[in-house]
Amino acid sequence: MKELQERIMRDGKVLSESVLKVDSFLNHQVDPQLTMNIGQTFAELFKDEGITKVLTIEASGIHFAMATAFALGVPFIYAKKKKAITLSEEVYAAPVHSFTRQETYQISVSRQYLSAEDRVLIVDDFLATGAALIGLTQIIKESGAHTVGIGAVIEKSFQEGRGLLEQTGIRIESLARIKSMSVNHMEFIEPATS
Numbered sequence: 346m347k348e349l350q351e352r353i354m355r356d357g358k359v360l361s362e363s364v365l366k367v368d369s370f371l372n373h374q375v376d377p378q379l380t381m382n383i384g385q386t387f388a389e390l391f392k393d394e395g396i397t398k399v400l401t402i403e404a405s406g407i408h409f410a411m412a413t414a415f416a417l418g419v420p421f422i423y424a425k426k427k428k429a430i431t432l433s434e435e436v437y438a439a440p441v442h443s444f445t446r447q448e449t450y451q452i453s454v455s456r457q458y459l460s461a462e463d464r465v466l467i468v469d470d471f472l473a474t475g476a477a478l479i480g481l482t483q484i485i486k487e488s489g490a491h492t493v494g495i496g497a498v499i500e501k502s503f504q505e506g507r508g509l510l511e512q513t514g515i516r517i518e519s520l521a522r523i524k525s526m527s528v529n530h531m532e533f534i535e536p537a538t539s
């Protein structure tokens with residue numbers, strides 16, 4: 346997505362070889378027009394898939410899931426994060442290990458909102474190690490629903506997430522794929538999807 350790549354080049358800050366700060370427009374302060382355009386782009390890419398729900402994880406996936414679900418005319422769900430591993434019969438749950446925070450937390454979705462009839466599109470801000478996204482695929486699997494695909498706003502292609510998720514055969518669409526980056530350099534994998 347050209348608009349997104351240009352915005353990353355203009356306003357993104359590379360903090361290290363692996364961390365990109367985009368909190369002036371994407372995940373702290375948010376540009377609503379860009380967000381809606383991202384949702385429209387995901388909706389266009391997956392429009393023929395019979396999607397019934399969009400699924401993300403709190404916090405910084407929520408506005409992208411909202412924009413995508415709005416464009417598709419379906420509800421969205423955000424998985425909740427909890428530190429305590431309290432298992433409950435009312436939720437589907439999966440453990441996620443955060444490499445940045447060096448902790449394992451649990452993500453959960455109420456059983457009320459996902460079932461075997463659902464066709465689910467996962468949306469998130471970053472595809473990095475893939476840990477959170479794999480957790481979301483486990484939740485969908487547990488519910489008996491079908492994972493139609495994953496829409497990632499920014500993919501750091503040099504990290505292992507895409508490779509891990511490709512092994513599951515799930516379709517992945519990333520709107521900006523960063524091949525490599527450093528403080529004064531950024532290279533995208535071309536062509537960007539759409």
Ligand code: G4P
Nearest residue numbers: 363364365403404405443471472473474475476477478506
């Ligand atoms: P993922 O690939 O499945 O997203 O999982 P990973 O464990 O690698 O990412 C951990 C968290 O860090 C995620 O946020 C992810 O969005 C975020 N993240 C990964 N790489 C970057 C980066 O380069 N820049 C920024 N700004 N964030 C990055 P989260 O745990 O879901 O937390 P939240 O911020 O959504 O609340």
Ligand code: NA
Nearest residue numbers: 405406470471
């Ligand atoms: Na996230």
Ligand code: NA
Nearest residue numbers: 372405470471
């Ligand atoms: Na994040």
